[in-house]
Amino acid sequence: MLGALGHDRARVTLIEVADAEARDALPTLTPLTETPLNLPEPEKRTRFNRVLARLAELGSPIGERVAMPLGAAYGAIQVDSDACTLCHACVSNCPTPALKSGGKTPALSFLEADCVQCGLCEQACPENAITLMPGFLASSARETRHICHEEAAFECINCGKPFATVSTVATIKQKLANHPYFAGEAMIRLEMCEDCRVKDVWKTMIRDPDAQLKV
Numbered sequence: 001m002l003g004a005l006g007h008d009r010a011r012v013t014l015i016e017v018a019d020a021e022a023r024d025a026l027p028t029l030t031p032l033t034e035t036p037l038n039l040p041e042p043e044k045r046t047r048f049n050r051v052l053a054r055l056a057e058l059g060s061p062i063g064e065r066v067a068m069p070l071g072a073a074y075g076a077i078q079v080d081s082d083a084c085t086l087c088h089a090c091v092s093n094c095p096t097p098a099l100k101s102g103g104k105t106p107a108l109s110f111l112e113a114d115c116v117q118c119g120l121c122e123q124a125c126p127e128n129a130i131t132l133m134p135g136f137l138a139s140s141a142r143e144t145r146h147i148c149h150e151e152a153a154f155e156c157i158n159c160g161k162p163f164a165t166v167s168t169v170a171t172i173k174q175k176l177a178n179h180p181y182f183a184g185e186a187m188i189r190l191e192m193c194e195d196c197r198v199k200d201v202w203k204t205m206i207r208d209p210d211a212q213l214k215v
C-alpha cells in the first residue's frame with residue numbers, strides 16, 4: 001500500500017520483540033511531515049482510512065488498483081445495472097456503511113473506503129448482479145461515494161405515491177403473471193401501493209363476497 005501511494009516501503013518494517021538493536025536504531029528516512037494527524041474517530045476503519053488519505057496527500061498515488069493478499073479487506077464491487085432491481089438486499093446485508101440506498105430516490109451507492117470485501121452483498125443479491133473486485137485502489141476515488149445504479153420511481157396508479165422502482169414492478173408482474181390471486185383485472189393491483197391494493201381487495205369483496213373463495 002505504501003508503494004502504491006508513492007512512498008518508500010521501508011517506512012514500515014516489522015521487528016522482533018526481542019530485537020533490541022532494531023528497536024533502538026535511529027530512523028534512516030526523514031519524516032514525511034511535522035504536523036501530527038489527530039484521529040479522534042472511535043472506528044478503527046475510519047481512522048485507518050484517514051491515515052491512508054493523509055499518506056496519499058503526502059505521496060504520489062499511482063491511481064490504479066493493486067493486488068493484495070487473498071482475503072485482504074480492500075476492494076470494490078461491480079454492479080450490473082441491467083440486472084439490478086434495486087431491491088436493496090445487498091444494503092441490508094452489508095456490515096459496513098459501504099452500500100447505501102438512495103433515500104427518497106431509488107438508487108444504490110457505494111463507498112470503496114468502507115468495503116471490507118466480505119462478499120455478503122454478492123451472496124445476498126437475488127439477481128447475481130454483484131461481482132467483487134479485490135485490491136487496494138491507490139486513488140482518491142476510493143474516498144468518493146458513487147451511484148452504482150438508479151432508476152425512476154414507480155408511482156401507484158391509484159394515489160400517485162412512489163412505492164417501488166419501474167424494474168421491480170415489471171419483474172413482479174412477470175413472476176406473478178399466472179398467479180390466481182392476480183388473475184384478470186386484479187393484475188393492476190401490482191401497480192398499486194400497499195394501501196391502495198388492500199382497499200381494492202376490499203372493494204372487490206364488497207361487490208362479490210365470494211370472490212376470494214374462488215381463488
Ligand code: SF4
Nearest residue numbers: 084085087088090125
Ligand atoms: S445489486 Fe442486487 S441486491 Fe443490490 S439492489 Fe441490486 S438487485 Fe438488489
Ligand code: SF4
Nearest residue numbers: 094115116118119121
Ligand atoms: S463486500 Fe461486504 S463490505 Fe463490501 S459492499 Fe459487499 S457487503 Fe459491504
